[in-house]
Amino acid sequence: MNEPVYLETGDGHTLAVYCRGQRNKPAVIVCHGGPGGSINDASFECFDLDQWFVIAFDQRGCGRSTPFASLHNNTIFHSVSDMEIIRNHFNLDSWVVFGGSYGTTLALTYAIHHKHRVKALVLRGIFLGRDEDIQWLYQAGCSYFFPTHFESFKAVIPKEKQGDLVSAYYEIFKSADESLKRRAAKAWADWEMSVVRLIPPDDLSSIEIKDSDISLALLECHYFANHMFWDDDNYILNNVSTIQDIATYIAHGRYDVDCRPSGAYELALHLDKCELVFTEASGHSGSEPNTQAALTRFMKHLETQ
Secondary structure, X not given: OOOOEEEEOOOOOEEEEEEEEOOOOOEEEEEOOOOOOOOOHHHHOOOOOOXXXXXXXXXXXXXXXXXXOOOOOOOHHHHHHHHHHHHHHOOOOOEEEEEEOHHHHHHHHHHHHOHXXXXXXXXXXXXXXXXXXXXXXXXXXXXXXXXXXXXXXXXXXXXXXXXXXXXXXXXXXXXXXXXXXXXXXXXXXXXXXXXXXXXXXXXXXXXXXXXXXXXXXXXXXXXXXXXXXXXXXXXXXXXXXXXXXXXXXXXXXXXXXXXXXXXXXHXXXXXXXXXXXXXXXXXXXXXXXXXXXXXXXXXXXXXXX
């Protein structure tokens, strides 16, 4: 990774912002997943860097943004404001907004609030952030496809609290037991990583607890235990009319059990200028070859617009 530019938010956070490509070309902003993920070299793989000015940033509390793993002033609406800080820093009138997984949630929320700044949306693995989507992943649904991995995820929680795993994990993360918090973060992150690909990785047996495990687990649980900090469980679909005429391109893995394909279909039904592609032989991950090919094709198409 190249060295980031650091931008102050004015409310206690500093954002790590990465730029690649040509400054005189159309801009695209990349929203990573999680919450609690981060930017890496793979974040730039779908772009022709001779044709785009690509901006990517580590969201609050993760990657190289500071303070690390901070929950202070850390909601989706803070990230929407951060994107405006970044846009203004580069003196951009508008840009293409690109996001994967939770990054689609952030991209869509940003577009709802700043419609006239969005030239197009390019989205992978739609996550609408509803309670039903969270329950599917962390309570019952995805667990039917990966029962042995789910048992390991549940094992951290006493049986009497397993009826609400997100709340039980959040209780741990808010506690003073640092050892248990680290063990819980590892279990949470391992569960997440075990379900994102069509063929699960075989390298989850490592006992090392990485910073990325901690930020992913802590921030996801923080957002999901607090119902995304929305006052409407169906926030995106109930506000999507605001952006229904924005050109939107969606690639969603046909066999994505992390974020169900039905969510992408529901979203597409509300959009007037939407191309939805269910990529075959693909799970949730943006590294699935057919999904990556679709995203690359979308960006190539936008070069001519």
